[in-house]
Amino acid sequence: MKEVILSELLLQRLERSAGAKAEGNGAHMNRQLYEIIRQEILAGSMPAGCKLPASRLLAKELGVSRNTVLYAYEQLLAEGYVTASTGSGTFVSQTFPDHSALHKGGARNGTMPVPAAQQSTNRFDLSRRGMHLVANAGASDRQWGAFMAGVPDVSLFPHAVWARLLNKHWRNPRPELLTYAHHGGYMPLRRVLAEHLRLARAVRCEPEQIILTTGIHQAIDLIARLLADPGDKVWMEDPGYWGTRSLLTNAGVDVIPIPVDDEGIAPDAATLQNPPRFIFATPSHQYPLGTVMSLTRRRMLLEYARQRGAWIVEDDYDSEFRFEGRPLASLQGLDEHDRVIYMGTFSKTLFPGLRMGFMVLPKPLAPHFATGLSELFREGQLMQQAVLADFIEEGHYATHLRRMRQRYAQRQGLLREAIATRFGRDWPTSTHEAGLHLVMHLPPGADDLGISMAARTQGLSARPLSRYYADEVHARQGLLLGYACVPEDDIGPAFHKLAEVIEPAMEHLARTRQPPREFRARINSEAWSGA
Secondary structure, three states, X not given: OOHHHHHHHHHHHHHHOHHHHHOOOOOOHHHHHHHHHHHHHHHOOXXXXXXXXXXXXXXXXXXXXXXXXXXXXXXXXXXXXXXXXXXXXXXXXXXXXXXXXXXXXXXXXXXXXXXXXXXXXXXXXXXXXXXXXXXXXXXXXXXXXXXXXXXXXXXXXXXXXXXXXXXXXXXXXOHHHOOOOOXXXXXXXXXXXXXXXXHHHOOOOOHHHEEEEOOHHHHHHHXXXXXXXXXXXXXXXXXXXXXXXXXXXXXXXXXXXXXXXXXXXXXXXXXXXXXXOEEEXXXXXXXXXXXXXXXXXXXXXXXXXXXXXXXXXXXXXXXXOEOOOOOOOOXXXXXXXXXXEEEEEOOOOOOHHHOOEEEEOOOOOHHHHHHHHHHHHOOOXXXXXXXXXXXXXOOHHHHHHHHHHHHHHHHHHHHHHHHHHHHOOXXXXXXXXXXOXXXXXXXXXXXXXXXXXXXXXXXXXXXXXXXXXXXXXXXXXXXXXXXXXXXXXXXXXXXXXXXXXXXXXXXXXHHHOOOHHHHHHOOOOHHHOOO
16 A cells, blocks of 8 residues: 555544544544554455554644654554564554465374364354353342342441441551452351351361351362362252352253152152262252251151261341241251361352352361362452451440341231232232242142233242242242332332232133142142142
8 A cells, every 4th residue: 555545534434533522432543543553454455565654744744743643653663563672663563464374284284184074163153151151040130129139228227336336447457458368257257157157056176177258159269179179969959059050060060850748858768869069058048949848857858868878058148037936956056077167258248249158068178168268269258257257246246137037027928918909819929938038839730930020021030930840740830029129119119010910811811721620629739838
């Protein structure tokens, strides 16, 4: 390309961008020059070896200062688009790969060109497990409002207390709180947490057995990475938490769905003959059905794990919010043979955005997990961990739990009353002792996914129970309704809107499948045991 053609091209392109610049969207002149020349080089309009006009000449032809042109040339030179030699000028660099050389190199190295059938038709293809993860994702784009399950009322969090404690640390921050964490997290937090777990959850542990994580998901990921190999078998409650299933499946382990009855996870005789590497369970408040694992079932699982060398992973996600009596003792507290890995989170008790949880590991495993956590994830959040340690030690955590336990119990009662008023007091719902959500069961054959999608159009969240089952044949229909983040005055009106969505679906089902009276007759039958 001749120098005069370059100046004409630049003038034309600059004139076209003048309108955008007048509207406040244009770049500075030196940046525009750089971008136009760069685009022409990448497009091949300015081939390698082409000489650029001298900066003085180009500046004169464009009617700009020489410094403007020099800036563009210097930026192109720094990024490798041009080369410059004193006394010779500025030339376009060789930027296009030599495809013939690539092919020759393959032949010279004894390799053959890739057949067309083996070439990807889409450069943005995910891996098989990546596609499976995305296709089966359960995370919602809504994380607040009626009736979002598993979300606490963050508006009632004592933010003024938290801000005071945070400011105390920030006034004179210690350098060790601003760097990477190591070896399991902030030890003062692990000490106060060990004491809290001993008193509130009957967990038996020393501070050194606690590993601080960013939540349940990271804990499960770490367990799968350090204790499982691809192809290992894992038992998981069915229905169960979709996040656990996604993490385990993506780790390459073989997830075996195990039905849940009114005593908890219930492996049959044939299943017991093939011991798994892990047994994932929510003993204190089964997710999502809400059942509590019986003492008999707990002792059976512990003995089975001891005999077969399996690990029990106890997810104690929301049992701090038990509305009748004291919180139930953990399964870990019954373990005499170090076969239980206990997981907890502050996402439900404080606020999800804190992204902090913990694991209680058998003593022989704890150092390995601390090393693995640092190696894989480069821990941090020491400042937040220090604030949380003060928050617990000064009694604010216990006070907040008591306050929220009362509010959530009241809100659950209001939601149950709304269901009873609209659908009758004999309509089946999940147990009421604990948690941040309840399950409103629907008749077999009901389209709970369709109801959930229709509810979204009304600004409501109602997760379909059937989507929590891995075994679709045995899936029950229902709706998970979170009440924790719904103000008391909003529960009745919000459920009225949801009922306007549910009732047409029930009427359609009654006309085509099963009359409502047959559904009601089955409420106390074996089919609803454990609901």
